[in-house]
Amino acid sequence: MTKPFAIGGSILRVDLTQSTVTIEPTAPLNERFPAGMGVNNWLLLDGTPVGKEPLDPENPLIFTTGTLVGTPTPTACRMTISCKNVMTGGFGSASAGGNFGPELKYAGFDHIVVTGRAQRPVFIDIVDGDVSIVDAADLWGETTWEAEKRLRAKIDRPTLELLSIGPAGENVAASACIMVNRTRAAARCGVGAVMGSKNLKAIAVSGSGALEVADPQGFMDACLDVQRHLMGNETRKNLRKFGTPSSFGGWNDKGSIPVRNFQETQIDAEAANAITTAVKEKRYIEKAFGCFSCPVLCSQFQRVKEGPYAGTRGEKIESQNYWDFGGKLGISDPAAVLALSELCARLGLDNTNATNPIAWAFECFQRGLLSADDADGLNLEWGDVDVVLELLRKIAYREGIGDLLADGSFAAAKKLGRGSERFAIHMKGQDLAEEMRVFKGWALAIAVAERGGTHTQGGPLTERMDLEPELSMERFGIPTAFDSTNYEHKADLVVYYQRFHNLLEITGICFYATYWSGLHTIGPEDVARLYGLATGDKKTAAELMMEGEKVLYLQKAFNMRHTTFDRASDYPPERMMSEPATGPHAGERLDRADWDRLLDQYYDLRGWDRASGKPTAENFRAVGLPELA
DSSP states (O other): OEESTTOOOEEEEEETTTTEEEEEESHHHHTTSOTTHHHHHHHHHHHSOTTOOTTOTTSOEEEEEOTTTTSSOTTBOOEEEEEEOTTTSSEEEEEEOSSHHHHHHHTTEEEEEEESOOSSOEEEEEETTEEEEEEOTTTTTOOHHHHHHHHHHHOOOTTOEEEEOOHHHHTTOTTBOEEETTTEEEOSTTHHHHHHHTTEEEEEEEOOOEEOOSSHHHHHHHHHHHHHHHHTOHHHHHHHHHOGGGGHHHHHHTTOOOBTTTTBSOOOHHHHHHHHHHHHTTSSEEEEEOSTTOSSOOEEEEEOOSSTTTTOEEEOOOHHHIIIIIITTOOOOHHHHHHHHHHHHHHTBOHHHHHHHHHHHHHHHHTTSSOTTTTTTOOOOTTOHHHHHHHHHHHHHTOTHHHHHTTOHHHHHHHHOTTGGGGOOEETTEEOOOOOSSOHHHHHHHHHOTTSSOSTTTOOGGGGSOOOHHHHHHHHSOSOTTOTTOOTTHHHHHHHHHHHHHHHHHHTBOGGGBTTTOTTSBOHHHHHHHHHHHHSOOOOHHHHHHHHHHHHHHHHHHHHHHOOOOGGGGSOOHHHHHSOOOGGGTTOOOOHHHHHHHHHHHHHHHTOBTTTTBOOHHHHHHTTOGGGO
16 A cells, blocks of 8 residues: 555544544645645634534544654654644644554555544544444543553554543543553643543554655655764754753743742742752653654653652653643652653643643632632642642542633633632633743744644744854844844744744654754754655745745634634733743743734734734735635
């Protein structure tokens, strides 16, 4: 089963209400929209009825792989999952690495579109072109780890790859994620809740096909060139040793950690030292490994061998885990962070969308807006690991106060009232992981992200890098890419990284191997070379970056159709404007007048209407999407 141009070749549609399966070719949509994420966004826009709530069975849940996934392209392993966002009602997406995406391509599919709701729990089993809807009643109620264990015992195929939801998804908690290969979380936007609302426990896939590229020898030579470059790169070496948690100390040193529900921006030296020392000494790291076709190997298998959390084990702990548990909730024991992260993986919980409502509840308790009686007898004290463990379990099962917290801090505050809305830190209704006061370009990207609050849709890490103005000009055409508190030219930088991030979603190349993590890694020119040799489509880097622009416009179109988001929706939480940062940038905040100018510059760069923050019909035509004009 050989397909041309690095694609699987087909779109799989599964209607769980009717228990039907249909297959159609990918090529016609690839001719109209950017492959991978672009087609996914169109399928979501075209297939989501107006006026339906996010968990309505008619709404689609869509899985896709990038164009270069399944080829030897270094780090091309990513898959994206799209749906109507459970938290915002607008565009929703989540991304994960691992091995599921490549296997889906080898089975002949570029996309899976799931609609409807099964009468009882099921899983979808894909073996090349054969697709079955299989009873999963015996798996319902199991954690993601146990479900995968039992499916592997039941399905005897050497190339089997799995994704699944846990109790959080089954109970349609908006904080639910989808777990890929047990520990890769496709998080944010409630994708796990959408999967649970369809009574879909898991998807299994095995493929025996191959992918054909346009220029095999040239493509292999290019892949080897990129791999050799990455292997000698300092960014890659650091990620291999420690993973992304190695950056936690740097974030804290610069005063950009969300501390105790964003009340402060730097944790104290003792707590920071406990976390950074454990990471740097590799106290819990036993080995490093990577996803499919990855020479970076930023995944670490970690194990706690002694103390109260002995027996904890897991992989792919990120710096963000320490933001969420160490910063937001005031927990300084790194072993406890590992234990809490493992529990989230088992329950199928998005760390950020689970910890933010907990942090909100802790602050409400701190300020007398919630009592122990409101919290099932729990004293919601900062840093209490046992209380956090219990709250995570309650959220996943919607028990007691967990039912209030399960849909995020914005929804919880609306229900509670009592002035608690001020302490719900979110963008467009979705909980924030990121501190925003210090890094101005970072803040802008998070605020304008179409899925609601995320740094992976344009957040520039250059503001944390030691760059000279000359290098900033050479790479980005602006002199301030490295200057964290400077508003000037940051709109230009965000537009650049939005296009680049979306280009990476189109191809499936991992962010950590690219210009996003370090400017001596994979850049747009490298992506264009690999893409052209694989697909035969010889677009320049600039042309491919504009394909990334189309992806953003498809997201924007979804929000224009399904939400009332406008310019006001692109303002950061009030806390970021009225309460200054602590630490080395003490007093720094987002100034409202400066923010207004920054938004004006951002909209002007794209020719959007300043008052509404929306594109015009002519904008859609100009980017090559006349059907949306």
